[in-house]
Amino acid sequence: MSEAFTILRGGDTQILIIGDHASNKVPGDIDLGIDPALLDAHVAIDIGVAEVGALLVAGLGCTAILGGVSRLVIDLNREDDAPGLLPVMSDGHAIPGNRAADLAERMIRFHHPYHHEVGRLLGGMTSPFILSLHSFTPSLASKPDEKRPWDIGILYNEDDRAARIAIPMLEAAGLNVGDQLPYSGKTLNATMNRHGEANGIPYLGVEMRQDLVSDAGGQQRFSEILKLILIECRNILA
Template sequence: MSEAFTLIEAGGLDLLIVADHASAHVPEDIDLGIDPALLGNHIAIDIGVAEVSRLLAAQLGGTAILGGVSRLVIDLNREEDAPGLLPVMSDGHAISGNRDADLSDRMRRFYHPYHQAVERRLAIMASPFILSVHSFTPRLASDPDQRRPWEIGILYGEDDRAARIAIPLLEGVGLIVGDQQPYSGKMLNATMNRHAEANGIPYLGIEMRQDLVGDAAGQRHFADLLGPVVLACRSALT
């Protein structure tokens, strides 16, 4: 057990599902200085990601590593020197408890153990493929005119091999899909840049629209649609 992550081992396939923002948990000794109701909001957690990741691990016989704390405690999908690592504002909400927080302590407790767990798991896979799972809100409160048009957005940095396989397959099952907006994996892809692109490991990064994976039926629906796509990408690239 670790407070930094949850490890799900569902089979021997060389598939690692990584979910940086799967949890809204805030340890009891950390006070973010926010209304607790915000912990159910997209600023605290990628809604639906933990459930879809668990379903996919079980369906495909792979392994999943789920981030163990809210992105408001520390953002696991940031470079170690990124300004957003310890957020003091998020979508118009002040995270006042982070202003005087000890970043080095949060890194030691959560950030480093999480990324070390990903590294250890990849090291024992002969031909790994990574699925990076996120979700997004259809619109930001701080920018309500900026609408995200997709049901699934695809995230990647320099390596777009899996993205180019996945997009037509997802379109083929009726999903509205494309490169994510208003930001892309070229801007916010830290975990995959570190573990996949830097090591030549093929990966697929997806972001599901939160209102479509907010309940059990939607989570099952997306897992069923995504499973064959993930296998197709893995088969072509490993």
């Protein structure tokens, strides 16, 4: 057991699901100085990721690693020297408890063990394929005029092999698909850059719209769609 991550094991299928922002947990000895209700919002957690990830683990017989703490404690999908690792603001919300926090201590306690375990799990697979699973809010308080109509987004940096397979399949399933939307993997791809692209491991980076995976029905729907796509991507690429 580790406070830095949770492992879900469903079988030996060579797919690793990675959910950097799947938890909203804040350890008892860390005070972020925020309204506890904020921990249920998108600034603290990728809503729906843990549930969809668990359904995929069961359906595919594979493994998942889910980040063990909220992104407000430490952002696991950031390079070691990146801005925003220890957020003091998020979508207009101040995180005052982080202003005097020890970044090095949080890195040693959470960030390093998490990425070490991702590497260990991948190292134990002979032909791995990665699903990087995230979700995005349909609107940002800090950018009220920004429209986010996509049901799902596909992100990548240099390696777009799985994206090119997945996007037409997602469209055929009736989803409004964003290619490099609502973000670009050229700028927000730290975990996949580190564990996928740096090691030549194929991966699919997915952003689900949170209002579509906030209940059991939506989570089941997305897991069934993604299951078929993951099988196809892995059969072709891994």
